[in-house]
Amino acid sequence: MPTGRLYRMAFVPFLFALAIAAFSLSASRGALTSTLAPDAFEGEPAFAELKSMAARFPQRRPGSRGDQALAGHVAGVLEGLGGTAGGGFSVRRFNFSAQTIDGERSLTNVIAQRAGSTSAAPILIVAHRDAAARGAQAELSGTAALLELARVFSTRETKRTIILASTSGGSGGDAGASELASEIHGPVDAAIVLGDLASVHERRPFVVPYSDGLGSAPLQLQRTVEQAITQEVGTNPGAPSVLGQLAHLMLPLSVGEQAALNASGLPAVLVQVSGESGPPAPATGASGTISAEHLEGFGRAVLSAVDALDSAPTVSPVMQTGLLLTHKSMPMWVLRLLVITLLLPPLLVAVDGLARVRRRREPIGRWILWTLSCALPFFSCALLAYLLGWLGVLGAAPSTPVLPSALPFGAKAATAVGALVLTFALAWLLWGMFVRRMGWGVRPEPEVAGLSMLLVAVAVALLTWVSDPLTALLAVPALHLWIAIASPELVASGERARRVAALALVALGLLPLLLLSGFYADQLGMGVGAVVWMGVLLLAGGYVGFGAAILWSVAFGCAGAAVMLAGRSVPGAPGVPPGTRVEVTIRGPMSYAGPGSLGGTESALRL
Numbered sequence: 001m002p003t004g005r006l007y008r009m010a011f012v013p014f015l016f017a018l019a020i021a022a023f024s025l026s027a028s029r030g031a032l033t034s035t036l037a038p039d040a041f042e043g044e045p046a047f048a049e050l051k052s053m054a055a056r057f058p059q060r061r062p063g064s065r066g067d068q069a070l071a072g073h074v075a076g077v078l079e080g081l082g083g084t085a086g087g088g089f090s091v092r093r094f095n096f097s098a099q100t101i102d103g104e105r106s107l108t109n110v111i112a113q114r115a116g117s118t119s120a121a122p123i124l125i126v127a128h129r130d131a132a133a134r135g136a137q138a139e140l141s142g143t144a145a146l147l148e149l150a151r152v153f154s155t156r157e158t159k160r161t162i163i164l165a166s167t168s169g170g171s172g173g174d175a176g177a178s179e180l181a182s183e184i185h186g187p188v189d190a191a192i193v194l195g196d197l198a199s200v201h202e203r204r205p206f207v208v209p210y211s212d213g214l215g216s217a218p219l220q221l222q223r224t225v226e227q228a229i230t231q232e233v234g235t236n237p238g239a240p241s242v243l244g245q246l247a248h249l250m251l252p253l254s255v256g257e258q259a260a261l262n263a264s265g266l267p268a269v270l271v272q273v274s275g276e277s278g279p280p281a282p283a284t285g286a287s288g289t290i291s292a293e294h295l296e297g298f299g300r301a302v303l304s305a306v307d308a309l310d311s312a313p314t315v316s317p318v319m320q321t322g323l324l325l326t327h328k329s330m331p332m333w334v335l336r337l338l339v340i341t342l343l344l345p346p347l348l349v350a351v352d353g354l355a356r357v358r359r360r361r362e363p364i365g366r367w368i369l370w371t372l373s374c375a376l377p378f379f380s381c382a383l384l385a386y387l388l389g390w391l392g393v394l395g396a397a398p399s400t401p402v403l404p405s406a407l408p409f410g411a412k413a414a415t416a417v418g419a420l421v422l423t424f425a426l427a428w429l430l431w432g433m434f435v436r437r438m439g440w441g442v443r444p445e446p447e448v449a450g451l452s453m454l455l456v457a458v459a460v461a462l463l464t465w466v467s468d469p470l471t472a473l474l475a476v477p478a479l480h481l482w483i484a485i486a487s488p489e490l491v492a493s494g495e496r497a498r499r500v501a502a503l504a505l506v507a508l509g510l511l512p513l514l515l516l517s518g519f520y521a522d523q524l525g526m527g528v529g530a531v532v533w534m535g536v537l538l539l540a541g542g543y544v545g546f547g548a549a550i551l552w553s554v555a556f557g558c559a560g561a562a563v564m565l566a567g568r569s570v571p572g573a574p575g576v577p578p579g580t581r582v583e584v585t586i587r588g589p590m591s592y593a594g595p596g597s598l599g600g601t602e603s604a605l606r607l
Contacts, residue, residue: 010345025328029220031227034307043296050144063105101172121189122161128170138279142194172406173398174260181264195272198295203275204238210254211262215319232301249470336469346479367452375557377427389540397541450486478509502566
């Protein structure tokens with residue numbers, strides 16, 4: 001089917017796009033620094049407060065009595081620093097209902113505000129106080145640091161207004177942060193979310209900038225906090241890798257509260273010693289898992305970053321949607337251009353193949369419907385997950401990603417996953433009956449069905465590119481490799497070798513998706529079962545929308561069609577084994593038709 005010259009020529013726009021990308025790289029903004037010493041943050045009283053709160057409020061499930069009692073304690077401490085007339089804070093409580101790891105619960109946010117000397121946009125500091133596990137001292141360290149920062153700012157004059165917020169629901173989701181974004185009126189210069197600041201378990205990067213939507217926190221905010229950690233802690237905080245940036249651009253998935261703030265337009269970063277995955281769940285309440293030295297060092301780093309932001313011009317509110325390469329930044333429009341030029345070769349090959357097949361009057365429409373029908377087993381699983389979430393069978397299904405420690409892979413999760421597996425198997429059996437009844441045939445014709453699969457896959461990639469160009473990048477290897485599956489004669493000679501090579505091409509086409517899943521599994525500390533369970537929760541909770549579920553189902557349906565095509569025998573000539581190369585000895589209609597091509601015939605010479 002494919003025309004080699006057309007395929008190669010289609011890469012010319014990509015070469016031009018690469019040249020444009022080279023000239024589009026721009027230098028990123030540097031970090032802001034402060035001349036004030038952050039020694040006012042004292043680690044010893046903050047550590048004592050941490051131990052005291054952990055002992056008084058060991059059980060802090062979101063919305064529980066312990067969580068509400070701790071909210072009262074935090075509000076009392078903030079109110080004890082005095083009112084705004086004496087340099088203290090105005091303290092407010094907001095009660096609301098939201099979905100948590102324990103279902104619908106009544107939660108409380110405590111917000112304290114201290115006015116600055118100017119009308120510049122305020123600085124927001126956030127820490128959640130709830131926890132899924134009992135004790136969870138490391139997870140409570142952010143609240144301890146928040147109270148110590150409140151003591152510091154109650155005696156220090158700032159140019160910008162300082163807003164401190166103690167939220168609930170952050171142990172599994174971002175209910176408190178989402179509500180906070182609606183409670184804050186007006187723009188915010190920057191937000192710093194305090195996560196685990198005391199754990200002995202270190203994992204880089206310490207500064208997590210990702211959003212639930214496209215992009216991450218402004219680069220200057222990231223650099224400012226990273227520089228403060230370098231100076232005060234004396235260690236390299238790390239930085240998001242290129243693979244990590246690509247993964248979050250392809251599939252925005254973050255479990256910190258900064259994700260909800262960024263998605264709401266409030267530039268925010270999460271500061272956490274244990275990285276994006278948070279402190280290990282089994283040891284959160286055990287002795288020796290928290291460090292007073294870490295709490296003091298990271299607390300002072302946050303204070304230094306706030307001082308730098310307070311004395312500097314307003315941080316740009318524009319989200320970082322490009323790709324950071326060392327000290328250069330590649331904008332999103334260039335990434336979009338590169339992806340569409342990579343989609344151009346398979347698109348032209350598919351259109352050219354469609355024209356050829358239509359000239360031969362092959363039933364291309366029937367095989368397009370056959371390819372689309374391959375998505376039905378996958379979509380049936382998505383519908384079941386939606387139904388389980390709507391009926392409440394899974395219990396709590398938060399609308400945002402949660403850490404595996406908050407909703408572990410237990411008996412209920414295994415039952416739900418098992419039900420989905422059985423549904424998938426039954427759907428495939430019914431699919432076979434369905435295509436036979438429709439007269440499409442279960443055994444596809446390699447060339448025409450392969451072209452249909454390629455056309456559908458290209459269409460899905462283009463639709464995805466319109467809304468999220470980096471997600472479409474996942475399909476690029478598959479589209480290029482599976483062209484050969486649509487033309488079995490290009491793969492290998494010999495039937496067995498052809499099948500092995502074709503199946504290898506299918507696997508290579510799915511490799512980017514496997515790498516993406518592996519990246520998130522490593523970052524969040526998940527096993528295979530937990531990865532599947534998180535996928536079920538994302539569907540059941542509505543994080544993956546209905547339209548996205550349809551596109552993903554069709555994409556997986558194309559992969560299923562590719563597997564069936566890879567294992568299909570290539571029809572040969574009558575009496576010739578499949579896969580055997582046949583030498584053409586008679587000229588046919590593609591060159592010159594029939595007898596007489598080299599001279600006259602006897603019948604033609606008659607008078």
